Amino acid sequence: MPDEPYLPTRSTVPTAIRPEAAPPAPPVPAPTGGVWLARLLVVGLVLAALNLRPAITSLGALLEEVRTGLHMSGSVxxxxxxxxxxxxxxxxxAAPRLARRFGGAAVVCAGMVAIAAGMLVRPFAGGTAGFLAASALALVGIALSNVLMPVIVKRYFPDRVGTMTGLYSMALALGTSLAAAVTVPLTQALGGSWRTGLGVWAILAVLAVLPWTAIARDRRAAARTAAEAAATPATADAPTGDASAATGPRVARSRTAWALACFFxxxxxxxxxxxxxxxxxxxxxxxxxxxxxxxLAVTMVMGVPLAFVIPRVAGRMRHQGPIVVVLGLSGLAGYAGLLTAPVAGAWLWAVLLGVSNCAFPLALTMIGMRARTGTGVVRLSAFAQCVGYLISVPGPILVGALYQHSGGWTAPLALMAALIVPQMAAGILAGRDRTIEDEA
Incomplete structure (x- = not known):
């Protein structure tokens, strides 16, 4: 995957991890759209990021109504x-393989279509199984886009990884908090049905499809031009195979990759x-x-400014461990407050948990910093996110079961606080100044 930017600017990535340090990649022509495509990419990144969480936080705001309407137990x-x-x-x-075959922009575009379709269908589900299936369709689109966002940033903005990661992380936090804040009042304004309150968020996903359709078409044209100009493999953002992907670093052999996956x-x-x-x-x-x-919106909206600031600060640090510790301590304080005075200090606990949740943009930033090459970022992003999300699966289930069987929140909150400690340890290890190419 070539790493030449077509938007030259002052580098904000530390010298040790700049793409220029990587072995030279086959030359590929600049996008055919020039400046307009560069701007469209920024718009597309922001719109895609806005859609990566409303399917989840809108449901969280109406979970009680959905449980009642679909007759769900706490465990379900x-x-x-x-x-x-x-x-x-x-x-x-599947994201890296799909990106090599069809092009990263095309896969993100398909992801936005899946999000829109799933969120349109979900409110009309007649039972729990249908609701879960429609939710899964939207989440498949989110999953593909989750993995490819750091890759697209590294591909198009290699000298501004921190800035662009901060931009789409800020948009992601904005979409998350917006859905949490307005879903309940919007539902009430539209007649009080939770089905309408969930379905309205499909409109935002439809809007995101438009720029990514244009971007995907331009990349196909650029790939054809590259194929005609030279017999070199296409990049991970072009719709054919990438030879470098087959010879990239073996991420599973890197201790840093495993630490980053656990932190994530x-x-x-x-x-x-x-x-x-x-x-x-x-x-x-x-x-x-x-x-x-x-x-909940307050918790999520804390990520809007911090998701822009933290990646920029992290990109200038040789070791991101101090940021990891600050975020972890904020989470511990928030959970302790929910245990002792959930109502009296509700706004403060929401703020502290919002600060703690900014470990997500920090993790995304470290993905871009812990690999030198585009191929390395593709593999590390897929590995850290997929292994990380597998690690996270039991948590919400266990919390639901503890809540149902204990009849309160003491045990679930104690568990949530306890998980902060290994998170901090893994983040400190992942934040060390090294790359997976050196270890693998």
Whole structure:
């Protein structure tokens, strides 16, 4: 995968991990659209990121209504909140192969179509099985896009990895918090049906399809031009095979890759428990449903500014361990507050958990920093996210089971706080200044 940027600017990536240090890749012509395509890519990244969480947080805000409407038990609801990381793990593995065959932009475009279709169909499901199937369709699209976002950033903006990661991480946090904040009032304004409140978010996904359709078409044209100009393999963003992908680093042999996968998985565990159960925690403590949704939105909206700042700061540090520790301590304080005074300090706990959830953009940034080449980023992104999401699957299920059988939130919150400790340890190891190419 070539790493030549077509938007030259001052590098913000440390010298040790700049793409220029990697072996030279086969030359590929710049995108045929020039400046307009560069701008369209930025718009496409933002719109795609806005769609990567509303399918989840809109459900979290209406989980009680969905459980009642579909006659779900607490354990089944726990399974429902575990579907996202399971889909991300299983289908994220297919993203690099699909990107090599059809082109990264085409796969992201298909992902946006899947999100829109799943969110349109889900509200009309007549039972739990249909609801889960439609949710899974949307989550497949999210899974593919999750893995390819760092790859596309590395491909098109190799000298601005921190900045562009911050931009789409900020958009992701904005979409997450927006769905959490307005789903309940929007549902009430549209007649009070949870089905309408969930289905309306498909409109945002439809909007994201438009720029990615144009980007995918341009990349196919560029790939044809490259094939005619020289007999070189296409890149991971072109619709044919990539020879370098077959000779890339063996990620599973890298200790840093495993540490990053564990860090990613443990932060994802906390994030999906929070997105799925935090409104219910507040509602059970006596907070009104609308306020509980806003509190979740506060947690999510903390990622809007921090998701832009943290990657930029992390990109300038040789070791990201100090950031990992600060985020972990914020999570421990938030869970302790929910255990001792869930109502009195509700807004503070929401803020602290929001700071803790910014481990996600930090993990994405480290994926781009822990590999020198585009091929390395593809493999590391798929490995860290897929293994990480597999690690996160049992968490929401266990929380749902503990909630149902204990009748309260003491045991689930104690578990959530305990998981912060290994998360911090794995993040410190993953934050060391080294690359998977050196280790594998």
């Amino acid at each position: 609801a726990g399974v429902l909140t575990s579907v996202p990381p399971l889909c991300f793990a299983v289908f994220g593995l 998985g443990l932060q994802a565990t906390g994030a999906y428990i929070t997105m799925g159960w935090l409104p219910q925690i507040f509602r059970d403590a006596g907070v009104p449903a609308g306020t509980a949704g806003v509190l």
